Amino acid sequence: MPHHRSTQADVAALAGVSQATVSIVLSGHTPKGVRISDATRNRVLEALRITGYSANPVAQRLAGGKNQLLGVFTYEKTFPRGGRDFYGAFLNGIEEAAEQLGVDMLLFTSARVVDGRRRLAGDGWQRLGIADGCLLLGQQEDREELQHLLDTNYPFVFIGKRETDKHLLPYVGADYVTATARQVDRLAALGHTRIAYAGVQSDDQSTRDRVDGYRDAMTAKGLAPRFLDLRDAARGTGEIVESGVTAVLLAPENDPDEIVDAFEARGLAVPRDVSVVLLGQPHLPPRRGRRWSGFSVPREEMGARALVLLSRIVHQDAEPTRRSPVRPSAALRLTDADYHQIIDCPDVEGDTVALAPSLTRPFERNPS
Template identity: 25%
Template sequence: MAVTIKDVAKVANVAPSTVSRVIANSPRISEKTKERVREVMDQLGYHPNFIARSLASQSTRAIGLVMPSSTDVVFQNPFFPTVLTGLSEGAHSKQYALHMTTGKTEDEIFDGVVAMVQGGRVDGVVLLYSKVEDRVIAYLKERNFPFVVIGKPFKDDENTSYVDNDNFKAGKEVTEHLIQLGHDRIAFIGGNLDLVVTVERLLGYEKALRNSGIHLEDNYIVNDEFLRESGQDAVEVLLSLDQPPTAMVVADDLMALGVLNKLDEMGIAVPQDVSIVSFNNVLIAEMARPPLTSVDINIFDLGYQAAKSLIQIIENPNEPIKRIIVPFKIVTRYSCGHPKDYKEVLV
């Protein structure tokens, strides 16, 4: 026979209404009482019927996750499992479930979001990307539906809740790192220019070059998807130039792995011949040969903060707009060095 709230209340020596409030994590219940009731729930093997509770409260206690339209990127790039882990932990801490879109094209993604919202399947939505043009955001705003973006919105960011890094600053600082090593032929290998994260990192790269009086070469900028193959293709393009770069800012660790693979095939040594800095600092960066200097953007925290912020908005419609900037740090490893013709200036 299934264990009920009344069974839990009897063993915990509290009222059934107290058990219900503990399940809802009500602030009206003391932490001591919550702990006692939860211990009894575990002891008796009681699991709340969230479906029944949702019908009664008109709440699904579920968060919708909107993925990028390119499934290759989602399932190949380590960024997404890490950010999903953060989202999952943030949602689980407030007893919310996750509901993921499964479309392969932008139209399918949009239709999936409409189905989630109009079908009452979720209480709010997290977008795991930020695009220059995105009708999903326009739709959610039109319906006044709770949502949070992982990434800085391209438009109306002051009126949109989001969680992001300062990608402009990060792009600028990694480029300055290479300039300080003596490089003045620095390439940028980025993702799709429809993604705001690519635009922000590219602008930071360009700003660092201008500040240092280094001429910006359009041929040194290559953009594609955040995939290993994209990094390989970019290297072929860049090293075919009359004056190939001596250093590369690569906007993603998976792309950087492709860069390393192609350079190794071509017999070009890192960092002796070419220096590389990358972004995300996933396990790939540490295990690459040589290990990559990479920007740690705290991917887990991006997901955790997004889930936490969205739940606050769901549970309090008067919650102010949230603009959370997660700090980053450059993790220096062995993929950067001085250019071959570097001569130290003695002061």
């Protein structure tokens, strides 16, 4: 039998007062010219205890004009399936920052997923209005939707570098360009001259940044860029052997353990014959416990800093409150650097990088 949810009318009837009196007691603020005796207030509080009534926090906040609610919208499904956990670290950072800022978070999940991507079109715009602002996460965003948010001045921050024609879109991203270039420098310092980039050539911003970092670093060293597609691991590793490549930069969509298995099937060992560097955490968790060399993406820091930025955008014209420690003075005067934050990706030493084979053995595999 369903349990009846108590209402303000139930509380008012039990206490023998009006619903307006119950509302005033719940708010904790007595309007000017209104007097509620201690006895009446105590009767209302006792009725609240007996009925177990709990106010609708969204309705209370909307009535007060300040929700203290911020949202998170993800273009792909949020929670991991098949071992994939793209969003977990971002959400950890968001939660930590939300606790410190004293705000509650809403996860928008009702938008239908079509071809692996959610869209805000339809009633999604109205749903966002529940929150004061929203964080956006996703590998494949809708550019028209982002422009609509900009045009309507809805407060939002994208987690991940994003660019628009007028560079107005606020984001907190990772510095994939510099981090990828450092991996080329690391391998070149170990004598590698045939360094390949293995990854799908897609149009998303993070892929473009990684490719730009790789190509620029190779060109600066007078080395020829080589691009491989390792979705078919056996075929791709065969191409590596035939071309004489001695080091591979793996984009995160690759399964590094599968690549190592394909190398070993050809009698090659990592890192003795081929050095392997990961350009960020792989989408699938490693199975062998190998310590991969490369760089990591500071996802928790990105999530936390994005929420702080969003809070500053939302509150930059508001007075500070006990629940919102960010003050609207100099701390809220946002600059271009605030709106477009890029965070360094720390290197991971690992054990999958070694000297080029030509420096440790008197032969070189099939030089091209």
